[in-house]
Amino acid sequence: MSQRLATLADPRGRRGRRHPFVSVLLMACSAVVAGAKSFAAIGQWARAAPQDTLARLGARTATVFGVRIPPSTSTIRRVLKDACPGGLADLLGGDPAEADTLAVDGKTARGSRSGDTPAAHLLAAMTGAGQTVTQLRVPDKTNEISCFASLLEPYELTGVVVTADALHTQREHARFLVEQKQAHYASTVKKNQPGLDEQLRTLPWDRARAKYYARSHGHGR
Structure with a gap:
């Protein structure tokens, strides 16, 4: 999947790209598969992800100890909103x-x-x-x-x-x-x-050879 996502154009400008584009997309996909249903939930999943998971998803490293840093909720929101x-x-x-x-x-x-x-x-x-x-x-x-x-x-x-x-x-x-x-x-x-x-x-519905009838409720109607 990562190779296919890499063919997409990064919608961000050259300045301020702190987190790899594909990594942000993979993190969002992983969070949704895990049950996240909002940007806030995706960001929460990313913050709680263990270091080995962040490493597999390509999260950026910081400090001399190579600690993996997940993107913030606002970064995830912005990238997903601007991606095609x-x-x-x-x-x-x-x-x-x-x-x-x-x-x-x-x-x-x-x-x-x-x-x-x-x-x-x-x-x-x-x-x-x-x-x-x-x-x-x-x-x-x-x-x-x-x-x-x-x-x-x-x-x-x-x-x-x-x-x-x-x-x-x-x-x-x-x-x-x-x-x-x-x-x-x-x-x-x-x-x-x-x-x-x-x-x-006004059509002759009594002559129809295939019929389907259903009645249901939705949105309070």
């Missing part, structure tokens, strides 16, 4: 061509807000087995819709069923998947698209 999320996912993610389904979903990175800078919002694609294929950061002052095609463009999706939430129930998205990627799609339609909702209601 799509590059990380492309290096460590799976191949969607080997999957039957691919789910596209967005989320706001917890703890990524800093001062007046809004939290990073990411759009990701995951296989049905839960493996992230790729992700990218949604630019500020825009939304996930503008990033949908860019997210999936590099990948072979022939025969793959792509799912997404109602935000991505767009004519352009459907054409992109079917005409350009030779993929299938399953989209959600809500009443905020009254024209499409009415068209679907």
Whole structure:
């Protein structure tokens, strides 16, 4: 993994690089595998890691005794925030061509807000087995819709069923998947698209050969 991470560009300037870039990424990955779910938890894991673990992860040394020093929580936060999320996912993610389904979903990175800078919002694609294929950061002052095609463009999706939430129930998205990627799609339609909702209601559903019905609760609804 370290060799693949080393191909990523270090987002930091030349001055102030006290901790190796790959070491910070490996430390964050190790902490998450161990159960860390926030930047604070990652930093706490790094501070509590024994010297032999820090050595294996490439932590920098200090003093004549060669003591390994882990990066601070703020350093970990800054490096992970500035590192290209799509590059990380492309290096460590799976191949969607080997999957039957691919789910596209967005989320706001917890703890990524800093001062007046809004939290990073990411759009990701995951296989049905839960493996992230790729992700990218949604630019500020825009939304996930503008990033949908860019997210999936590099990948072979022939025969793959792509799912997404109602935000991505767009004519352009459907054409992109079917005409350009030779993929299938399953989209959600809500009443905020009254024209499409009415068209679907008038279809002869009693003639449908494949049906699936489910009712669930989420977000208090």
